[in-house]
Amino acid sequence: MxxxxxxxxxxxxxxxxxxxxxxxxxxxxxxxxxxxxxxxxxxxxxxxxxxNLFAKGFRQKKTNIIGVVVPNITHYFTSTILKGILEEATLKGYKVIISESNNDAEKQIEMLNTMLQFNVDGILMSISKVTRKVDRILKVIDRVPVILFDKASNKIPCSQVVINEEEAAYNAIEHLINIGKTRIAIIKENEYSYNSERRFSGYLRALKEHNIEVDEKIIISVDDISLRQGKRMANLLLSLKTRPDAIFAITDSAAIGVIQTLKKFNIKIPKDIAVIGFSNSLSSTIIEPMLTTIDQPGEKIGATAVKYLIEDIENPNELTNKTIEIKGNLIIRDSTFKAY
Amino acid sequence: MxxxxxxxxxxxxxxxxxxxxxxxxxxxxxxxxxxxxxxxxxxxxxxxxxxNLFAKGFRQKKTNIIGVVVPNITHYFTSTILKGILEEATLKGYKVIISESNNDAEKQIEMLNTMLQFNVDGILMSISKVTRKVDRILKVIDRVPVILFDKASNKIPCSQVVINEEEAAYNAIEHLINIGKTRIAIIKENEYSYNSERRFSGYLRALKEHNIEVDEKIIISVDDISLRQGKRMANLLLSLKTRPDAIFAITDSAAIGVIQTLKKFNIKIPKDIAVIGFSNSLSSTIIEPMLTTIDQPGEKIGATAVKYLIEDIENPNELTNKTIEIKGNLIIRDSTFKAY
DNA sequence: CTGAAAGCGCTTACAG
DNA sequence: CTGAAAGCGCTTACAG
Structure with missing residues (x-):
């Protein structure tokens, strides 16, 4: 037929x-x-x-297939990374198999193993939040070149492609200081998270270098950095005796939640309280005032990760464990502009 | 090593x-x-x-790989469909290779052919806008089961999984009529597009069944249904002698552009002009007032498409060309609520 | 109940 | 310059 x-x-x-x-x-x-x-x-x-590429791959022990594992494909940032991966891979004659781990450590390993069974030439992965034990991931690295992107880990010896989280956060805080803010709150993640930790470091360094005292009361940690949590934490910050005059939320969605709450209480943004997010999501230009945020060049991250992976695939004897930082850019919009 | x-x-x-x-x-x-x-x-x-699944597939002439071709992976709706595809496929023991066509007809064919070379067991595809000639797609269908999703075409004889576009649009317009609107504009696509045509049909039927005269002046066609175009077309509609009292934009982004323009002119939403979009994008709850829209259950579409595809793969002798409609739901929010 | 052999569609060292 | 043969890792009809 x-x-x-x-x-x-x-x-x-x-x-x-x-x-x-x-x-x-x-x-x-x-x-x-x-x-x-x-x-x-x-x-x-x-x-x-x-x-028949399948037969060819079978014979040559090379499939020209790259496996990709991400926590959640529907996150806009993730999807832009995937776009970059697809483009670069296609250009280089590779196909891409994509899997979701849904932030489930078990599933992540399962996906990795299926990738191995399909004889992928290499794996690109963004590790899930709950990755505590990396021993099973290390086994995978023994078999095939792996490159981590976005969420890095120093426990996994392989090349990593990440945003300059620390520096980007530093720039964001410095911008707030430049527009006259001195009492800057941060909403970060509760549990250990590479991105959150790095951004927090940048926050601390910026305060320190500008001789601003750190106040634990305005360092807020939550489990998930969602819009809903942004709202709740904004309420909490507003209830303080001395309110902050700026809030840095380490994700756009939390920042948007913050803005919505501030507006509810008729607080002037950015005059009374300025707000900065992180990631330049689509919604960051829909919210009013438009959100100042850090753009993460997803396509570039994806393309870069593919480039390094293919290098590792084609030169399996000279694997290097570099960390490549892609610059995120501060995008200044109304939520911090013209503060006074 | x-x-x-x-x-x-x-x-x-x-x-x-x-x-x-x-x-x-x-x-x-x-x-x-x-x-x-x-x-x-x-x-x-x-x-x-x-x-070694590769060897097994090679031997059995079955790869357990499904190929997916979509215009743009970063569209939120597309990414939710992909999520559904990944989940259902994984459940059934299939892997998924994803490609982007970038709405380029040539690239679309190219991707399809590479899929074929990789001996995928079946292909899921959302055809690109500019697909005029389908003859080369027909050749692919000769080789391997194909199922179309989201964007259908009666020129391609295969099963299709789509939203009940016509009915959903009908419901949207009827809702506007129910809240007292009688002069309802539509912003739709210029070129032929399955989704746009079906939504337009629903619009026309609703007007007809409620004895509302169709006025060509408030039927607006544009090439791309973007936020920017939404703004421009809102300006155009506002310049009319008799303005509409409601605007149905066939995408959320255009609807959001419309809202932004209406707000600029201090037009009360929904009192003066109500606005409805289509697709329930993330931004539709960020814009103020929150946008009434039609939710498209992407994951369900994806999962359904996979189910039918696997059926076709496993029973290659009884291919049927069904069209499966997944219901989109009208989500009523502030942009149409309590109109008077 | 177990094994030897063929074959899926290719590539490649070896021979001529 | 061209061909016969082996082999990649599996499955499966055939034989015993």
Whole structure:
């Protein structure tokens, strides 16, 4: 019912050549005469021959497939990274298999193992939040090149492609200081999270370098940095004896929740309280006032990760464990602009 | 350097059995004795044996890989569909290869052909806007089961999973009529687009069934239904002698652009002009007033598409060309609520 | 109940 | 310059 693919064998038969010769002709092997090459190629295009990449991969122990594991594909930032991965991979002749871990450590390992079973040439992964034990991930690294992106871990010895989280956060806080803010709150993550920790470091460094005292009361930690939590934490901050005059939420959604709450209490943004988020999500330009935030170049991260992975794949004997930082850019909008 | 996978051969050798027996034992073939099965399985788990799915697929002419082609992975709706696809596919033991067509007809075909070269068992695709000639797509359908989702086409004979666009739009317009609106504008797509046409049909039917005259002046067509275009078209509608009292934009982003413009002119929403979008994007709850819109259950669409595709894959002789409609739900929010 | 052999579609060292 | 043969890791009809 379904049409069959034509194989080298069939080409060989109709041309009265051996399969080997046909294979070599198609691959432009120097041994083959121009005449034969022409003949073979003509027939191949005429019959619309396409090599069975599966068989080829099987033979060469190279599948040209890259496996990708991400916590959640629907996060806008993740989807832009994936776009970059797809583009760069396609350009280099690789296909991409994508899996979601849903922030579930068990599922993450399961996905990784299936990838291995499908003989992917390499794996790109953004580790899930709940990754405590990395021993099973280390086993995977033994088998195939792996590159981590976005969420890094110093427990996993492989190259990593990340945003300059610390510096970007530093710049954000410095911007707040430059517009006259001195009592800057941060809403960060509760549990250990690479991104959150790095951003928090940047926050601390900025305060320190500008001689602003750190006040634990305005350092807020929550489990999930969601819009809902942003609202709740804004309420909490407003209830303090001395309110902050700026709030840095380490995600846009929390920042948007903060803005919504401030507006409810008729607090002037940015005059009374300025707000900064992180990630330049689509909604950051829909909220009023528009949110100052840090743009994370997702496509660039994805493309870079692919480049390094392919390098590792093609030179398996000189694996290096670099950490590549991609710059995130502060985008100044109305939630911090013209503060006074 | 990298560890090798262990093969059936190695298991066979250490157990002094033939490869055939080991293979059968692992697959619970009835011919094999319980004792042997036990022995084999014990060693397999001990050595952490995982079958090479690639070799298996190669042999069985079945790869358990599904190919997916979408115009743009970063569209939120698309990413929710992909989530549904990934979940359902994983559940059924399939892997998913994803490609972007970027709304480029050439690239779309190219992707489809690479999928074929990788011997995918079936293809799920959302056709790009600019798909005029479908003849090359028809060739693909000859080779492997294909299911279309979101954007359908009656020129392509295969099953299709879509939103009940017409009915959903009808419901949206009827809702506007119910809150007292009688002069309802629509912002739709210029070029032929399945979604746009169906939504427009629903619009027309609702007006007709409620005896509201159609006025061409408030039927606006644009090339891309973006936020920017929403703003421009809102300006245009406001410049009319008799303004509409409601605007149905066939995408959320256009609707959000409309709202922003209406606010700029201090027009009361929904009292003066009500606004409805389509797709329940994340931003639709960030804009003020929150946007009434139609929720498209992306994950359900994805999961359904996978189910039908696997059915086609496993019963290649009884392919049916059904069109499955998934219901979109009208979500009433402030942009139309309490209109008077 | 178990094994030897063929074959899936390719590539490649070896031979001529 | 071309071909015969082996082999990638599996499954499965055939034989015993």
């Amino acid at each position: 379904k049409k069959e693919n034509i194989s080298l064998k069939q080409l060989a038969k109709t041309l009265n050549l051996s399969v080997s010769t046909v294979s070599r002709a198609l691959n432009d092997h120097p041994d083959i005469s121009e005449a034969t090459k022409q003949k073979v190629k003509t027939l191949a295009t005429k019959l619309n021959y396409t090599p | 990298k560890k090798e996978n262990i093969s059936l051969k190695q298991l066979a050798k250490t157990l002094n059995l033939s490869v055939s027996t080991v293979s059968r034992a692992l697959n619970d073939h009835p011919d094999i004795s319980e004792a042997t099965k036990q022995k084999v399985k014990t060693l397999a788990t001990k050595l952490n044996y995982t079958p």
